[in-house]
Amino acid sequence: MEAGEEFGPWLARQLKIAGKTQAELAEELGLTRAAVSAWITRRSVPRPTVMVEIAKALGTDLGTVHTRTTDTQAGLPVTWYHRPGYRDGGRDGGNAAAFAFDADVQVLARETCQNSLDERLVENGRPVRVRYTIHELTGEKLEAFRAAVLWDELQPHYLAVSESAADQKVGRVVDAGVRDMFEKGRLILLRVDDYNASGLTGDDYDDGKFAAVVRRQLESLKSGSGAGGSYGLGKATLWATSALGMVLINSTLSVPHEGRTERRVIGRLELPWRVVDGDQFAGPAWLGRPDPEKPNAEVVRSWWADEETVDRLHLTRDSDEPGTSFLIVGAHDVASLAPEKTDAAADEDGDGSVDDGTRDIKVMHKRLVEALGRDFWAAMTGGGSKLPLLETSVRTLRNGEVVVEEETVDPGDKQPSRTRALRAFFEGTTVDRLTQAGQVALRTVPLRLPLSGGRRGTLGTHQGVLLVTDAEDKDGAPNQVHSLRGNRMTIRKAGVSGLPLGVNQFQAVLLVGHAAGDSAPFAEEAEEFLRAAEPPEHDRWGQTEELTLRWSHSAHHRITRLTTEVNAAVKDLVVRPKSAGSQESAKVRKKLTVQRKAAPAKRAAGPTLPELDGLEAEIGADGEWKITAEVKLPRAEELPVMSPVVLLDVRSGSRPRLDWAELSAVEGCEIENGTLRFTPRARRAVFQGSTDVTSHPVRSEYTRLVLELRAGTGE
Template sequence: MTVETGEDFGPWLSRQLKLARMTQTQLAETVDVTRAAVSAWITGRATPRPETIERIAQALNTDLATVHTRTTDTLAGLPVGWYHRPGHADGGRELGNAAAFAFDADVGVLARETCQNSLDERLTENGRPVRVRYTLHELTGGHLDAFRQAILWDELHPHYTAVSESAAQQKVGRVVDAGVRDMFEKGRLVLLRVDDYNASGLTGDDYDDGKFAAVVRRQLESLKSGRTAGGSYGLGKATLWATSALGLVLINSTLSVPHEGRTEHRVIGRLELPWRSVKGRQYAGPAWLGRPDPDSQGAEVARSWWADEETVDRLYLTRDGDEPGTSFLIVGAHDVASLEQSPVDLDADDEDVRDDGTRDIRAMHRRLVEALGRDFWAAMTGGGSRLPLLEASVETRRNGEVLIEEEKVDPTVHQPSRSRALRAFYDGTTVDRLTESGQVALRTVPLRLPLSGGRRGTLGTHPAVLLVTDAEDADGISNQVHSLRGNRMTIKKSGVAGLPLGVNAFQAVLLAGQAAGEAVPFSEEAEEFLRAAEPPEHDRWGQTEELTLRWSHTAHHRIARLTTDVNAAVKELVARPKRSGSQEGTKLRKALTVPRKTGSRRNSGPALPELDGLDATIGAGGEWQITAEVKLPRAGELPAMTPVVLLDVRSGSRPKLDWAELVAVDGCEVDDGVLRFMPRARRAVFRGSTDVAGHPVRTALTRLVLELRVGKGE
């Protein structure tokens, strides 16, 4: 039997001897060969005969297949266990991982950071998207007991007890103490597993530079695959541990590049606890679950190990197939925002909704789906020759049984208008101006890139792509611009100030850097510039330390100018064309009147808001549809005002019409028909429709007067 599918025999045998704490001489004596023969096997100058391999398997106390395939370590060596980093010799203490404090315990934040990392590690050679799957799993009863046994809870318990005893002095300690109490008092534990497929996996050595060490061993190190990468601070991975109330994450990675001759079932666990003292010995903070490294002092330091199928199954780390990628299991997952949700919002009448915590895993499921659809709709959208970069789904289980079926996130459901706009760009079906519903208008907006190193001048102009289309109800807040770059994660969300009156609700998308197209001029340079302009949250573009150091302290002005130009382009696209020759437009303008004050302005009395602009149309149902702009004086607190619409008649009192709808657009709020203005706002806009049932005559035959009255307008 000479099957050799795993690691080379020499390196594999050398490691097994270390694990078994056996010397080459001892092995030679046991299998009845010379010391030189064993040395030749280890250096690769020779291989043992089949009958000798059988004796080697007996000496290592393992089966013959393990020696032949060499895809896992023998079980004769040092057992898997927890290694806790000893306290610092100088007495220093870390009372938690500072990187984790950059994020909230929020599954929405977790989804944003982990999905961004998976996009960054997508394997691009095959052109397929990275597939990211989130699985919530609640354990109770025997399932919980078996899992605690699998993670060697008895070894961890003294450390958690020590942290709980000092919880009053430590924020991290209080979170951990609450997590442990929740598990025992409620008899439940929530696991949240994040799997990605068609990704690079945690490649590289346990300690040397590489993706494995960057994630598992180090803090604030970011090793990204290209210029379009979303992350740059090395903080995103901390959200995994921040989401765990127990500070515990288990990892199983399938590698795209073999390590030690293997790719599957590379397993390790990392625990983040504050400094603690256990049985008179001080510990610095982090701990690792793994196989003791025989090369470390006293063989104490734990390193990753190649686990078998049974082990990964007991740890809830089983992956679907052998596609490269990584599975992160967050133990004791919690989400503050979900816990604060009202039971009414969470299907409280459902038979499966119980008071033992099921509500919060349902809410966590919903919030994960919403966050993925909100932040990654563009990465999940394809068209033309552009394929989606991402597929994402969420599933919820309890004790192995499906509670909520796997839900694939559909960008056309969560962001219908924006995904339509992006697809039109990919398909080449955009137009120059919006003339019909459903169209997508395109403009290019210049981003003038500065020279690096503080030098004056412009490197070049990058034409960012602006897409504008009609808004739909499912989009959320309308009249916004979503900005993104190469990895197609939404970076910046901003409204457009100073819109013309009466514009239809719209949504806009700005594609910058390589999102605008790899062949677009200066796309790589724009990608690098904008990435440097993002803070750790990657939620805006502006002044950052990196931008100042690499370019100049005024470099962010280029981004501000881009924003100004984008807003101007949006206004030009959504503004209604002037109808100077339209008889209908002339009639409507004549039919709507704003009362004007005559005589000199009073020098006493408080300044009041004044109507400053109106736009009106007649709706399909015969109602007046009015959009009004209000000029607000500079005053500390403005009085509430009521808009009153009256019929203009030649004699007698003017009949008052009722509002069928009255809504705030900008700078104000509507409360029971009364306008209340925002502090420090200079202008306000509101929109209303009259109640046709109260019209005494046909709308086309009437003229209106719109007034603003103090208070409730009596």
């Protein structure tokens, strides 16, 4: 049985809930006020016979007084508290943080799993277990749930939103969610449970994980550079996925609060500004027990619920293991509800039949499994002495009956090649060269970390680990590099440019930061640098405001250079050397031309100009030319500004000039208004670019590319 709260603090709170003073309780018990005060201040505890009388005075049973693992039900009942409208007349059309994400269960899976990974209890070495439960309610089950969330109290607020905010995004979503529930007679609940996690610890209002998630916006209390989140936005996906803007929470704490750990319950509602019965309300609302310490006891706080209450709210957890359950009420997934879904897509059972009543939740189930396997395969992979960091599963119910059996996500099934590569790294079975099928080749690639504060120079070189192996059909698109750091969530997915035709299909994994091994040089610094280079979506590394403020406006060039190193290492491992006279080499040479002007008999006086020294190019997915060019720089204190100009080779007449869609510096230069400014004393520069397809007079497949480097603005 869970250890209860100390008697004194527990009794003090029960008196506030019941609206009684110490003197009033003493009078009912026939004792002195000093005796009650001694209990409150922990100087003594009542005798067992007095405990019986205390239970009667508080309107509860003797067991509640003895165990003290829950509050009494006397006094202030659980209710909804709606934040009053702002005194200055300001209005919010919804929670701005939720607009950063779409109502997409795959986005939800990425953000919630990342948060659970960040909150994993690492002391025991076990993975955090995350379970997704899709549960559709209809009929009596739906009515019982509406009663449990006090729907009658909420309905006037939803009606006000439908009438006054119908022209706003949040208002339209909420109105559609309410209509869907009543017109179709159904409600989809999506619950996210994690186990072996910290839980929502801390006070209701003061700094802590509970307040950061439930009370505040854009606050992240993630500790350590290896954490995935840093913006405090991920939790907004929970409310963004709810068509009703409602999320209920039940947390089991890893650190006791008020002497207990189990069934800490609260709900939060996100609605836009509204007027109900003449009163203005700002937006959010909370489901909880009125706090007697707040003026007029209007503000609610979390409460320690009994088992019956959490069962009626569909928040019952499987065990007393620490972690949190988030119940998204009215879950909707735009992709699952898309009208273009065919009957074939709805036939999740593969038996040729379509059950329209469960199609949406079956598609939702499938998309969750896909997202977990795609983004968290590495976190779910172990090998050697390395254990998995994460376990995930998805199940789907309808009125408590199983629709789709619980499916544990197997990384080896979803990403066989990459999982094989990571296991080989953990087990120490990698090779230097790929000579047989199934082998995993390892190379180290340097990430040169800049000095912070805009200072020039390099802090140190972190050696990332690149793993390359043969591709399999289940991997998805071949010839991809998946990049990840400490928490082993896939951050970046990118192809390798400049691969020749006929190369054997492969998959590659780049491990940086702590993912490359805690003993890797500058692993902690690499984690901090790359974390700052991630946008809120955590799906790439590049220029961000934080990177500019903490390092410099050019710090992202270090990441671009890392990409160049990775691509070069991959090519070295997978491309077989070709003879100079091979047909394929001749075909490539016909496509590409590095334009150099013939040397005049006599050179004019003046500085020697930079010249193109190498070119790699390929045709992109949208028909654009994608180039990587190398420039040889002469020895000179100052070099003129040069402009890269891309042309199409023609048999006669002037060459058509193409526009650049993108130009980026890789090494030894900077791009400014389409021109190249070279780094002083550099001997080599590299830049990349993509052409603007709209400027192409003909399809790229039928053209030859010419690249010129012109002085000045390129005219």
